[in-house]
Amino acid sequence: MKSVPVIAIFDIGKTNKKFFLIDEYYKIVLERTANFKETVDDDGDPCEDIDLLTNWVKESLADILSLKKFDIKGLNFSTYGASFVHIDHDGKVAGPLCNYLKSFPDELKNEFYATHGGEEAISRETASPVLGNLNSGMQLYRIKRKKPELFKKIKYSLHLPQYLNFLVTGGYYSDITSIGCHTQLWDFVKNDYHDWVYKEGIDKILAPVFPSDKAMDAVINGQEYHVGAGLHDSSSALIPYLASFSEPFILISTGTWCISLNPFNDNPLTADELNKDCLCYMEYHGKPVKASRLFAGNEHEQQTKRIAEHFNKPLDQYKKIKYHAEYVRTDSADNSDRSLMQQSLFGERDLSQFASYDEAYHCLIQDIMVQQKASTTLVIQNTGVKRIFVDGGFGKNPVYMNMLATAFPNFEVFAASVAQATAIGAALSIHKHWNTKTIPGDMIELKYYALAHKMEVE
Missing domain, CATH: 3.30.420.40 (ATPase, nucleotide binding domain)
Known part of the structure; x- marks a missing residue:
């Protein structure tokens, strides 16, 4: 054989x-x-x-x-x-x-x-x-x-x-x-x-x-x-996206941290951006990748525990929630400007004001989204970006993804997934040295979130 x-x-x-x-x-x-x-x-x-x-x-x-x-x-x-x-x-x-x-x-x-x-x-x-x-x-x-x-x-x-x-x-x-x-x-x-x-x-x-x-x-x-x-893992995980898409994009890599990576932004960091937790990674060809960080995954973990305890639900109840537009608050008075180094406003909210777990959870994501929008906007600038890809845990979260599409109405927003992106990126970085085939076009699975219809489109 x-x-x-x-x-x-x-x-x-x-x-x-x-x-x-x-x-x-x-x-x-x-x-x-x-x-x-x-x-x-x-x-x-x-x-x-x-x-x-x-x-x-x-x-x-x-x-x-x-x-x-x-x-x-x-x-x-x-x-x-x-x-x-x-x-x-x-x-x-x-x-x-x-x-x-x-x-x-x-x-x-x-x-x-x-x-x-x-x-x-x-x-x-x-x-x-x-x-x-x-x-x-x-x-x-x-x-x-x-x-x-x-x-x-x-x-x-x-x-x-x-x-x-x-x-x-x-x-x-x-x-x-x-x-x-x-x-x-x-x-x-x-x-x-x-x-x-x-x-x-x-x-x-x-x-x-x-x-x-x-x-x-x-x-x-x-x-x-x-x-x-060898490669640093964050830079390696970006490579499948760079290999698959030529048009400018932002990748929001979500986990404990939500890191917005813009490989098409080489503007020097300002003191204000550094104070708002921006930094640069290095793309594997040596180009700077401007990035902003938000500790949103950590906050999500803390606050879903608080919500679950209040409503006597399992810790992972949020995984069963669908997006409901009626739970989205239309007032913006509570969403005052907060430091991106802080958690969102939700930690200060009284859970008794919510009639259900689902309503409270939508408010949590909406509060996080206020900061997510500010964090991601920091790295967009004048780079011609029209697409946002989200990988990691929040990419599988329809509440987060629909609110992100609402927060960025002029962008195409996709949940994206690559099986073992870091390892695949390390393989791709030296593709021409070991692989006789062309790079496949189906490495990344995408799900588009359309703002106009308030629905997910497969």
């Missing part, structure tokens, strides 16, 4: 570690998932167990390469961001993989910004709000200042996707999608590392940048494979 040509993708999330084989038609033909317990770093704070992850990657790859039914043409990697693995001069892991949620010392933060030009200037130039350890460059600054012996040991600090590449190829590389993701390392104006990176000597432990759409050749067990350098 002829073996099936595939690409192998490691897709590493904070919780789920996944391995996929994807065929030339971008269908997933094999999937494996693992979960690992966290360990603690040298300060006693929880962090990823890099030894467990390393062993799982090596074992998974060895197992898959031994299967005769698949002909593996290439490999690539996508992982969560803001995470460095430090490699010493002997090619060994030199320290723990710091958790990006770990608190950052105030005195060190103040010292850094006082030395290097202030929060506003650095945030604007690096397209990165001040986020502590989520600015992964600050993790390297912290090591240099607080753990100089560790800093001396480091040959290269690799973002997590490039560490996985290192495990396969033995090479040291950086990738622009990881460097450009709220790290405070990259100056988006100069298109180079920021001045502070050179002044602190951080550039010396950052590996050469390898193009995200290229592949290197690696020999494993006598067989040659085409291997990508």
Whole structure:
């Protein structure tokens, strides 16, 4: 029997570690998932167990390469961001993989910004709000200042996707999608590392940048494979949309955060936009992607619990609700301008004013939508965008989707879904190196929400 040509993708999330084989038609033909317990770093704070992850990657790859039914043409990697693995001069892991949620010392933060030009200037130039350890460059600054012996040991600090590449190829590389993701390392104006990176000597432990759409050749067990350098997961998940649509669009990626991504907006970030939680991601060809964030998924989780308790309903009752236009409030007096860093007005509402769960839930989504409209509008600007795609949890929510269509009456609004978009994006980024077929046109499933008829159109 002829073996099936595939690409192998490691897709590493904070919780789920996944391995996929994807065929030339971008269908997933094999999937494996693992979960690992966290360990603690040298300060006693929880962090990823890099030894467990390393062993799982090596074992998974060895197992898959031994299967005769698949002909593996290439490999690539996508992982969560803001995470460095430090490699010493002997090619060994030199320290723990710091958790990006770990608190950052105030005195060190103040010292850094006082030395290097202030929060506003650095945030604007690096397209990165001040986020502590989520600015992964600050993790390297912290090591240099607080753990100089560790800093001396480091040959290269690799973002997590490039560490996985290192495990396969033995090479040291950086990738622009990881460097450009709220790290405070990259100056988006100069298109180079920021001045502070050179002044602190951080550039010396950052590996050469390898193009995200290229592949290197690696020999494993006598067989040659085409291997990508790896991608940051948010940038990777955008690639199927960039491959499928040429007209300008916005993607609202929904989960705990609702992130509005505009790959067609390269206007520099303003101080006001940064204060409203805008930032830039980096598209895999190195173009800035202006984005705005809203903590709406988290608020939805909190407030649906409150509504369910009040009306004595199951926690997931909202999944059964259809859109009812009669529940939409026509008054706007209550929807005063609120900071996008705050939750919506709904948390202050008295639930006894609602006659039913459905009415309360519609009000919750309408209150969230006030902020969603403001957040998404921040990245539209003069970019010619006429389409909005929504993926993730809210894309499956008819109340949210119908209200979004109402909030943006001059746009085509679609619920969009791509099975395992992050892994598919990593495969697409090096398509020409492993795949002999054309990119299929049916990777993305769309459902159009038409404003005029207050209905969903399949």
